[in-house]
Amino acid sequence: MPDSPRVALFIPSLYGGGVRRVMVNLARGLVQEGLPVDMVLTRAEGPYLSQLPPRVRVVDLKSRRVGLAVPALIRYLRRTRPKALLSAMEHTNLAALIAKSLSGVPVRVVVSVHAMYSREVELFPHRQNRALIPFLVRRLYPHASTVVAVSESVAADLAAAAGLPREKIKVIYNPVVTSHLREQLQEPLNHPWFGPEEPPVILSAGRLTEEKDFLSLIQAFHLLR
Structure with a gap:
């Protein structure tokens, strides 16, 4: 073209x-x-x-x-x-x-x-x-x-x-x-944290900076316990 x-x-x-x-x-x-x-x-x-x-x-x-x-x-x-x-x-x-x-x-x-x-x-x-x-x-x-x-x-x-x-x-x-992301979703998850007998895991990815506000995320899931 x-x-x-x-x-x-x-x-x-x-x-x-x-x-x-x-x-x-x-x-x-x-x-x-x-x-x-x-x-x-x-x-x-x-x-x-x-x-x-x-x-x-x-x-x-x-x-x-x-x-x-x-x-x-x-x-x-x-x-x-x-x-x-x-x-x-x-x-x-x-x-x-x-x-x-x-x-x-x-x-x-x-x-x-x-x-x-x-x-x-x-x-x-x-x-x-x-x-x-x-x-x-x-x-x-x-x-x-x-x-x-x-x-x-x-x-x-x-x-x-x-x-x-x-x-x-x-x-x-x-x-x-x-x-490419869809292909990655099909890959096996082999980390031991995600084994069948392990407790539930909450996973969030991002920079540890103020604007990402991981504190609010942690507090929100704490309230759900």
């Missing part, structure tokens, strides 16, 4: 995290639909690199930080002229919108929000970012071709915290249920 529009996915790297896995799944799905796909990375590093299909072209911007990658992203847009640029996470979304504006390339920028925006702002480590990022989000997100949230609650939170019209935010759930 030589005339198919090229789609670019833009994230910092492929080191761990749910967002990275989602972008890899998205790349797989777009390739299966016959679209040429570029995975544009601030740094082409991380374990998920090996999970990309061979037909996905990796573009390494060779930058230490997302903000410093904007000039390289501008050059990429002017050289390649993709039809759409899909990004995730606040810093990356803002870099994508700034690069599109400065490049003069009529690329459609789709920014995606994968967590509760108001909480993310509170957890920014630097005080200046807690003021600057919300200001830029309010100014730049309205210029995105599409703003995507991964759930209704994330969309409502983004609209309230960033002052965006709720009807301008589309809800598209994460592409996590893939054929």
Whole structure:
């Protein structure tokens, strides 16, 4: 399909995290639909690199930080002229919108929000970012071709915290249920915790960070005892 529009996915790297896995799944799905796909990375590093299909072209911007990658992203847009640029996470979304504006390339920028925006702002480590990022989000997100949230609650939170019209935010759930996942579900579970004579096990996977809120999960199951 030589005339198919090229789609670019833009994230910092492929080191761990749910967002990275989602972008890899998205790349797989777009390739299966016959679209040429570029995975544009601030740094082409991380374990998920090996999970990309061979037909996905990796573009390494060779930058230490997302903000410093904007000039390289501008050059990429002017050289390649993709039809759409899909990004995730606040810093990356803002870099994508700034690069599109400065490049003069009529690329459609789709920014995606994968967590509760108001909480993310509170957890920014630097005080200046807690003021600057919300200001830029309010100014730049309205210029995105599409703003995507991964759930209704994330969309409502983004609209309230960033002052965006709720009807301008589309809800598209994460592409996590893939054929590869279905294959993994069929694999035998050999861990001794799950033996026939063992007590019930509650399994939750995620980073041990405040925003994952494992404390509430533990307290909820304690109440069920």
